[in-house]
Amino acid sequence: MEKRTLFSNKGLGIALVVPQVLLIFTFFYWPAGEALYWAFTLERPWGGGNEWVGFGNFAQLLTDQVYWNSILTSLIFAFSATALAMAVALLMALLVDRELRGFRVYRTIMVWPYAIAAPALGVAFRFILAPEAGFMAYLNHAFPGLWNPALNGGQAMIAIVIAYVWKYIGYNFIFFLAALQAIPKSLIEAAAMDGSGLLRRIKDIQIPLLTPTIFFLVVINLTDSFTDSFGIVDLMTGGGPNRATELMVYKIFFDGFKGLDYSGAAAQSIILMLLVIGLTVFQFRFLERKVHYK
Amino acid sequence: MKRVLLGAAGAAALLALFSANGFAGGKTKIDFWYGNSGDISKRVQEVCQHFNESQKDYEIVCTSQGTYAGAVQNTIAAYRAGQQPTIVQVFDVGTLDLMLSDAYYPASKLMADEGYKVDWNNYLPGIRGYYATSKGEMYSFPFNSSTALLYWNKDAFQKIGKSEAPKTWEEAAADMKALKAAGYECPLGFNISADESWQYLEQFSAVNDQPLATKDNGYGGLDAELVFNKTKFVQYVTDLKSWYDQGLAVIKSKETGEEMVPAFAAGHCQMILTSVGDHGTIGRTASPDMHWSVAMLPTYAGIQRKSSLVGGASLWVLQGKTKDEYKAAAAFLNFIAQPEQALFWSTVTGYIPVTKTGYDFMVEKGFYKDPKYQGREIAIASLTASDQPSQTHGTRLGGFLQIRNEVSNGWQAIFANKVSVQDGIDQMVTRGNAILRRFEATYKGKQLP
Numbered sequence: 001m002e003k004r005t006l007f008s009n010k011g012l013g014i015a016l017v018v019p020q021v022l023l024i025f026t027f028f029y030w031p032a033g034e035a036l037y038w039a040f041t042l043e044r045p046w047g048g049g050n051e052w053v054g055f056g057n058f059a060q061l062l063t064d065q066v067y068w069n070s071i072l073t074s075l076i077f078a079f080s081a082t083a084l085a086m087a088v089a090l091l092m093a094l095l096v097d098r099e100l101r102g103f104r105v106y107r108t109i110m111v112w113p114y115a116i117a118a119p120a121l122g123v124a125f126r127f128i129l130a131p132e133a134g135f136m137a138y139l140n141h142a143f144p145g146l147w148n149p150a151l152n153g154g155q156a157m158i159a160i161v162i163a164y165v166w167k168y169i170g171y172n173f174i175f176f177l178a179a180l181q182a183i184p185k186s187l188i189e190a191a192a193m194d195g196s197g198l199l200r201r202i203k204d205i206q207i208p209l210l211t212p213t214i215f216f217l218v219v220i221n222l223t224d225s226f227t228d229s230f231g232i233v234d235l236m237t238g239g240g241p242n243r244a245t246e247l248m249v250y251k252i253f254f255d256g257f258k259g260l261d262y263s264g265a266a267a268q269s270i271i272l273m274l275l276v277i278g279l280t281v282f283q284f285r286f287l288e289r290k291v292h293y294k
Numbered sequence: 295m296k297r298v299l300l301g302a303a304g305a306a307a308l309l310a311l312f313s314a315n316g317f318a319g320g321k322t323k324i325d326f327w328y329g330n331s332g333d334i335s336k337r338v339q340e341v342c343q344h345f346n347e348s349q350k351d352y353e354i355v356c357t358s359q360g361t362y363a364g365a366v367q368n369t370i371a372a373y374r375a376g377q378q379p380t381i382v383q384v385f386d387v388g389t390l391d392l393m394l395s396d397a398y399y400p401a402s403k404l405m406a407d408e409g410y411k412v413d414w415n416n417y418l419p420g421i422r423g424y425y426a427t428s429k430g431e432m433y434s435f436p437f438n439s440s441t442a443l444l445y446w447n448k449d450a451f452q453k454i455g456k457s458e459a460p461k462t463w464e465e466a467a468a469d470m471k472a473l474k475a476a477g478y479e480c481p482l483g484f485n486i487s488a489d490e491s492w493q494y495l496e497q498f499s500a501v502n503d504q505p506l507a508t509k510d511n512g513y514g515g516l517d518a519e520l521v522f523n524k525t526k527f528v529q530y531v532t533d534l535k536s537w538y539d540q541g542l543a544v545i546k547s548k549e550t551g552e553e554m555v556p557a558f559a560a561g562h563c564q565m566i567l568t569s570v571g572d573h574g575t576i577g578r579t580a581s582p583d584m585h586w587s588v589a590m591l592p593t594y595a596g597i598q599r600k601s602s603l604v605g606g607a608s609l610w611v612l613q614g615k616t617k618d619e620y621k622a623a624a625a626f627l628n629f630i631a632q633p634e635q636a637l638f639w640s641t642v643t644g645y646i647p648v649t650k651t652g653y654d655f656m657v658e659k660g661f662y663k664d665p666k667y668q669g670r671e672i673a674i675a676s677l678t679a680s681d682q683p684s685q686t687h688g689t690r691l692g693g694f695l696q697i698r699n700e701v702s703n704g705w706q707a708i709f710a711n712k713v714s715v716q717d718g719i720d721q722m723v724t725r726g727n728a729i730l731r732r733f734e735a736t737y738k739g740k741q742l743p
Contacts, residue, residue, distance in 0.1 A: 042732075043736075044395070044736055044737065045370050045395075046391065046392070046394075046395030047374055047395070047396075047397075048396045048397075051735065053735075060732070126548060127551070130549065130550060130551030131549075131551060132550045132552055133552060134551060137551065149549060150545060150547055150550045152710070153710070236549075237549065238487065238488070239699075240487070240702065240703065240706050241706040241710060242703050242706035242710060254699065255696065257363070257367050258695050259693055259695050259729075260366070260695075261732065261736075264732070
């Protein structure tokens with residue numbers, strides 16, 4: 001029997017809800033509504049008039065090869081970043097969960113990267129991965145022409161994935177570790193006594209019991225890699241070389257804020273929103289079936 | 295008596311509370327937002343301080359917005375919320391956005407309304423030509439102004455037996471080969487990001503008398519079209535690419551690890567093309583034993599050199615302020631136009647004076663004779679190289695930051711051998727024209743002043 005607190009006073013309940021609703025309305029629905037309106041017009045940056053163009057903005061985007069390239073680039077980035085950030089974090093969490101020597105230190109240190117702001121991170125990795133300075137310069141010295149993200153699009157993509165993953169490993173790690181520690185030790189010990197090895201225990205006990213966490217992290221990681229990546233791109237590659245790292249969210253930022261094309265950026269953010277919603281619905285519909293909550 | 299004072303103070307505090315730009319202690323307070331950061335930002339603050347100390351009726355509060363684009367973005371957001379500053383610095387290529395808005399108070403009108411006589415012909419022709427409307431009227435005040443120059447390392451050139459900078463690109467190519475043969479790894483340091491569109495496309499086209507777009511580079515109307523895929527620019531990119539392939543020209547960018555200005559100052563690269571605004575930085579950071587100088591941008595052989603373009607930003611006064619605030623703005627703009635301020639400004643930054651009287655004053659004071667500043671007069675010579683303002687006295691094209699991005703993407707495809715030079719440039723022009731048409735549609739029915 002759950003304990004519930006009931007308000008006998010309806011007015012008080014409503015009064016308590018109003019601030020929250022107002023906040024959501026002001027900071028979410030209102031701007032989103034504005035963006036929706038701009039997406040169907042040509043908005044002048046300084047105000048003073050806008051032209052209704054219907055689906056013109058969307059038509060222009062969707063007939064542009066470059067925009068499709070940007071969608072593809074975003075998908076590649078999102079899936080590789082999510083896969084890598086989760087796999088590494090899971091591995092680290094499994095290791096820390098074994099309580100090897102010094103695990104308390106790792107546990108604290110591994111959370112730190114998440115606290116670093118994207119711009120600082122971008123600058124740091126730009127230096128680390130620069131072909132003529134920093135760490136990669138040594139490799140380039142040994143193998144000339146091996147690494148040059150300034151002109152090689154594939155390598156530029158690898159560079160931003162590394163920087164992004166480095167940050168999100170810490171985030172995923174906390175969730176995985178918390179979930180692992182919530183698994184009753186008796187289960188693992190019983191399996192160990194029955195003679196199952198480490199890998200067997202991971203595969204048959206820990207991973208199945210982690211599925212709710214894995215599912216949660218997949219959803220969060222995918223969404224964030226679509227929306228939270230522009231700071232890193234802006235500092236490390238600026239979308240280049242030759243649009244190889246022009247993620248959808250970076251293009252929105254560039255066209256809207258730098259190019260002052262508010263309507264084009266609004267239309268792009270609607271498309272991005274639909275894409276993320278679509279992916280999330282897909283995950284809940286098909287992936288969640290494999291999740292064991294109890 | 296005490297009570298009256300308290301009351302007055304209270305009223306003043308209230309006023310200040312209710313209007314951010316209210317009166318404080320009898321002074322009219324106005325805001326000025328600018329985009330410079332770092333050392334230049336400190337210098338702007340000094341100018342503001344000088345103004346505040348020079349009189350007691352007005353107080354200007356100057357706030358850096360971090361970047362040029364940031365200053366424009368933040369001002370747009372503030373303007374839409376009715377909280378705009380009185381004066382804002384808008385960078386060269388943002389001029390058109392302002393001109394087409396209803397957000398500004400034309401500089402020429404403001405000064406006339408406030409009773410200041412401004413001789414607009416006193417502004418250097420290249421600078422006036424860039425910011426003026428097609429009818430020659432000034433809507434904003436040229437502020438920090440620069441142009442592109444060739445920086446060259448005298449020590450390295452001495453090794454190849456030369457005491458002068460190359461005047462043509464043919465000569466420059468020979469010098470690069472000689473420098474390479476003499477063991478220099480980076481005869482010409484360059485880059486292909488959107489920022490370098492300024493030197494390698496816009497300035498190049500100006501000094502070589504090549505158009506960027508029809509309709510007088512856009513001054514004649516919003517329906518201008520890019521044409522630089524049919525000009526000397528194609529040969530220039532072809533040459534750059536071949537120098538790059540031979541290792542004569544080296545890409546120096548933040549992505550590769552060292553940008554071209556530090557690379558030149560450290561002696562790693564022997565030639566770079568950059569703004570005269572970097573003159574001060576290089577002077578401060580280069581080793582005192584390194585001998586270097588500046589020269590006008592090379593042209594192609596057989597071309598009559600034209601004036602280079604002014605770069606930098608101008609100051610706009612915005613609508614929706616009180617009469618007193620406009621008085622303060624006019625006083626400030628009048629203050630910074632004084633020759634003494636030009637001397638101070640050009641001494642502490644690398645920027646050039648914007649008026650003839652400012653320039654003459656600096657010559658008279660012996661500024662250009664000081665070995666520390668020697669060579670900066672070449673920027674003025676470059677801006678005034680031809681009497682006739684050429685067909686390329688500026689660029690007035692919409693969405694120009696996006697067009698620069700297209701130029702950069704085209705270059706990156708060309709230099710990574712993804713497309714041929716001509717195809718790459720055709721692509722820049724095609725995509726750039728789409729941006730221009732979108733801009734034109736956004737301002738449908740608006741007449742370019």
